[in-house]
Amino acid sequence: MMLALVLGGGGARGSYQIGVWKALRELDIKADIITGTSVGAINGAMIAQGEYERALDLWMNIENKMVFGGIYEEDDKKSKIEIVIEKLMENDLLNMNPLKELLEKNIDEENIRNSEVKFGIMTVDKDAYKEEAIFLEDINEGKLVDYIMASAALYPLVKAHDIDGKQYIDGGFYDNLPINMAVSKGADKIIAVDLKAIGIIKEDGENCEKEVIRISPYRDLGSIIDFKSSQMKKNIDLGYTDAMKSFKVLDGRSFTFLNGEVEKLEEKCFERFSEVYSFMGEDFERNKLLDGRCIEELMKLFNILLSGENDDEKFILQCAEKAGDIFDIDYIKIYTAQSFKDEIKREIIKVEYDEKFSMDDLKNIDIIPVIKNVLTPKSRVLIMAKIIKNIKETQKPKDILKVMSLNKEEFKGALFIYGIGAA
Numbered sequence: 001m002m003l004a005l006v007l008g009g010g011g012a013r014g015s016y017q018i019g020v021w022k023a024l025r026e027l028d029i030k031a032d033i034i035t036g037t038s039v040g041a042i043n044g045a046m047i048a049q050g051e052y053e054r055a056l057d058l059w060m061n062i063e064n065k066m067v068f069g070g071i072y073e074e075d076d077k078k079s080k081i082e083i084v085i086e087k088l089m090e091n092d093l094l095n096m097n098p099l100k101e102l103l104e105k106n107i108d109e110e111n112i113r114n115s116e117v118k119f120g121i122m123t124v125d126k127d128a129y130k131e132e133a134i135f136l137e138d139i140n141e142g143k144l145v146d147y148i149m150a151s152a153a154l155y156p157l158v159k160a161h162d163i164d165g166k167q168y169i170d171g172g173f174y175d176n177l178p179i180n181m182a183v184s185k186g187a188d189k190i191i192a193v194d195l196k197a198i199g200i201i202k203e204d205g206e207n208c209e210k211e212v213i214r215i216s217p218y219r220d221l222g223s224i225i226d227f228k229s230s231q232m233k234k235n236i237d238l239g240y241t242d243a244m245k246s247f248k249v250l251d252g253r254s255f256t257f258l259n260g261e262v263e264k265l266e267e268k269c270f271e272r273f274s275e276v277y278s279f280m281g282e283d284f285e286r287n288k289l290l291d292g293r294c295i296e297e298l299m300k301l302f303n304i305l306l307s308g309e310n311d312d313e314k315f316i317l318q319c320a321e322k323a324g325d326i327f328d329i330d331y332i333k334i335y336t337a338q339s340f341k342d343e344i345k346r347e348i349i350k351v352e353y354d355e356k357f358s359m360d361d362l363k364n365i366d367i368i369p370v371i372k373n374v375l376t377p378k379s380r381v382l383i384m385a386k387i388i389k390n391i392k393e394t395q396k397p398k399d400i401l402k403v404m405s406l407n408k409e410e411f412k413g414a415l416f417i418y419g420i421g422a423a
Contacts, residue, residue: 004187005031005047008177009038009170010195011154011224015059015232017043019239020193020215025052027247033185035120035178037171037199041151042103045144048119049111058106059236062227066102068158069095094158100149109144112136118185122171122178123150126160131174133181172199179203183210191215197224215246218254219331237332254321256334264337266316269419273316276388276415319416326377326413341420348422351378372406380407384414385423
């Protein structure tokens with residue numbers, strides 16, 4: 001069986017692919033075919049030559065001035081976008097001479113040619129506006145870095161790259177995730193790493209006749225032209241955990257859990273969620289006019305939870321991760337169920353101390369204006385959770401319906417806070 005690794009384009013977001021490579025190394029997964037566009041071609045070359053530590057060091061220490069010339073030496077008071085726009089208006093395109101020097105120092109063409117990997121690059125002939133999907137075996141010796149540069153020439157931000165009198169531009173103008181290119185070389189199974197960057201994608205894996213494992217970021221990877229060190233390190237971590245999730249070694253979506261820990265979260269919350277559902281069931285039916293769409297959707301979500309169907313849309317995990325986002329929990333860490341709950345509870349203590357509120361403060365006022373107009377998101381969610389907790393005592397399920405209609409996503413976070421007994 002021929003396994004292909006397909007690497008999409010996306011500039012500075014390419015650091016994510018190094019994290020994916022780290023995971024593949026740990027899983028002892030090696031590709032027979034590697035195809036890449038733009039930064040995917042750069043990383044593909046590094047992977048083909050097998051020097052992980054070198055690639056990791058490059059991405060961990062890369063700086064903006066190591067990629068582009070003519071932008072980062074400008075006035076520090078101007079944003080990079082302002083400088084880029086000015087240069088485009090003046091037809092003063094950026095140059096990538098620093099990147100070429102960097103690649104010439106780090107890409108070992110002979111090593112890649114001597115490897116068993118079939119390495120391919122996607123670029124576009126600018127004048128003919130036609131794709132050129134070319135494998136290393138068809139590239140003249142000494143020209144590999146040129147073709148990588150051609151694949152990464154993000155025209156009109158940078159100049160087209162000249163190879164023997166022909167002008168080439170970024171392969172993303174034709175196919176930013178060259179799955180079809182890998183299939184044409186005989187791939188039976190494909191691991192495709194999509195950076196969710198601007199560019200045309202001919203085949204995203206959904207309709208491919210071959211098996212495709214698609215790895216893409218749930219979190220924002222930052223700008224494609226800003227190689228900020230802190231973001232590069234974060235992207236590498238995200239690439240690693242997302243890849244491990246794709247191979248079922250880790251769990252979660254926007255947060256990461258050890259295997260089996262999401263189920264523990266669900267076990268903790270399931271009974272308390274069920275109580276809310278059973279108590280509110282009749283009132284849901286009586287109050288559909290309040291916000292029919294919101295109620296029907298939440299009823300559907302509760303039904304999914306209670307029926308155990310639709311494992312791909314785990315309601316409790318949605319609620320947990322929404323709470324994690326609202327309370328600013330570190331999404332780079334790898335959690336157990338207990339450590340995740342502990343982090344949430346620590347943040348809740350801070351909110352309760354800062355706000356100094358209790359349910360007694362809300363008994364004699366209309367809660368909706370308070371929640372809608374006064375409170376911070378953290379406080380809103382905590383108030384929602386306290387309302388859920390007090391529903392049996394107050395006998396006011398309509399309050400929950402009103403709260404749900406305000407912000408469905410925050411209500412999910414509140415359900416989780418209630419579910420772990422932190423309200």
